[in-house]
Amino acid sequence: MTGQEPPLGKHGDNGPTPPDSGAGMTAVTYLIAGMLVWGGIGWLVDHYVGTKGVFAGIGAVLGIGLGVYLIVRRLGA
Template identity: 80%
Template sequence: MTAVAYLLSGMLVWGGIGWLVDHWVGTRGIFAGLGAVLGMAGGVYLIVRRLGA
């Protein structure tokens, strides 16, 4: 359950930050998509680092 929480929270937080950047810059979903991908990568990193999976 912890692994799923890391993945979802990373996607939501960094995707949300990307969404805000999209609105600030005036683009449509580019930074939100990049943020979600980076959030997933960060979640995988935390899973490997903390849970040793």
């Protein structure tokens, strides 16, 4: 098999991104990362302000929304 040439020209040098280059994993990571980052920041705000989880909740929802937005911008057509 090494004797064969690798399948060149399949994507071309400046062709489009190869199909399925871990896009699924990236999407899941963005969702979870969004929730964790802004949920975490919200939790810290809660901690210092003295509220009992309002900001963590808002942060988590906001984070999920931002995660979806990031997926659309980065991975969408």
